[in-house]
Amino acid sequence: MHIDLRSDTVTKPTAGMRRAIASAEVGDDYLDGDPTTRRLEDQVAHLLGKERALFFPSGTMANQCAIAVLSEPGTEIYADQFAHIVEREMAGAAALSGVQIRTVRSEGPMMDATGLSRAFRPFDPYLPRATLVCLENTHNSAGGMVTPVAGLRAMHDVARERRCRVHLDGARLWNASVASGSLPAEFSEWCDTVMVSFSKGLGAPAGAILAGDDAVIHRANEVRKRLGGVMRQSGILASAALTLVAEMPEAPQLVIDRALQLIVERRRQASRSD
Numbered sequence: 001m002h003i004d005l006r007s008d009t010v011t012k013p014t015a016g017m018r019r020a021i022a023s024a025e026v027g028d029d030y031l032d033g034d035p036t037t038r039r040l041e042d043q044v045a046h047l048l049g050k051e052r053a054l055f056f057p058s059g060t061m062a063n064q065c066a067i068a069v070l071s072e073p074g075t076e077i078y079a080d081q082f083a084h085i086v087e088r089e090m091a092g093a094a095a096l097s098g099v100q101i102r103t104v105r106s107e108g109p110m111m112d113a114t115g116l117s118r119a120f121r122p123f124d125p126y127l128p129r130a131t132l133v134c135l136e137n138t139h140n141s142a143g144g145m146v147t148p149v150a151g152l153r154a155m156h157d158v159a160r161e162r163r164c165r166v167h168l169d170g171a172r173l174w175n176a177s178v179a180s181g182s183l184p185a186e187f188s189e190w191c192d193t194v195m196v197s198f199s200k201g202l203g204a205p206a207g208a209i210l211a212g213d214d215a216v217i218h219r220a221n222e223v224r225k226r227l228g229g230v231m232r233q234s235g236i237l238a239s240a241a242l243t244l245v246a247e248m249p250e251a252p253q254l255v256i257d258r259a260l261q262l263i264v265e266r267r268r269q270a271s272r273s274d
């Protein structure tokens with residue numbers, strides 16, 4: 001058997017997904033709405049405890065729309081030094097939203113409240129103003145490590161003290177949820193917007209959701225259109241993601257993920273006691 005470990009994005013649609021795709025009810029999502037996409041957006045908004053959600057062709061576009069909506073040109077946004085938006089989104093925050101990213105180094109393997117707090121500049125009319133803090137959970141470059149809800153909340157509190165809004169890149173929030181035993185909504189409670197993905201280790205061919213309050217998602221919809229991200233019969237893609245939402249949190253892929261994590265934890269414990 002050939003096992004491809006290059007990335008968790010190489011996972012392919014399951015038989016159930018392919019059946020859902022074949023029979024998906026579709027419409028024109030630009031003209032009068034695609035019913036399957038609408039169902040996915042409603043269900044994921046509910047799952048994340050947010051007013052509204054919007055389907056995107058990719059997580060990158062959803063992240064960039066969140067930055068555009070929650071920041072202001074000529075200001076600074078804060079993110080972990082190895083965050084996806086820093087390393088892998090082609091300097092999109094600068095190119096598309098006119099912001100500079102102030103990267104945060106923490107003592108541990110990824111951004112925490114202490115590191116974030118230290119990174120902030122003093123309030124000063126002649127220093128760049130901060131508008132947004134971008135979090136990532138699980139953290140891809142830190143090997144998929146999880147920030148528990150308490151850690152996320154602590155970073156939210158720092159952000160609010162500094163009058164910043166909070167975006168969560170939750171491309172793998174499902175994994176953070178299964179690993180920590182906290183519900184996805186318990187994480188998203190501390191964020192203005194949350195991006196979640198269905199194509200990382202879960203088999204869906206493409207697609208991500210951005211969730212937030214009604215006003216923020218209304219503006220994200222405008223930016224999505226500007227970037228050419230409004231799709232037509234998007235139910236073809238949304239139907240694959242919907243099969244996952246129906247299974248959450250018992251999706252077999254996530255159960256395997258938890259099992260692998262347990263193996264790693266046990267090995268760590270064993271090597272400590274040697």
Ligand SMILES: Cc1ncc(COP(=O)(O)O)c(C=O)c1O
Nearest residue numbers: 058059060061084136140169171
């Ligand atoms: C943490 C994180 N955020 C965002 C993305 C972007 O997702 P997409 O490939 O759908 O643009 C990825 C992709 O791997 C990722 O790992």
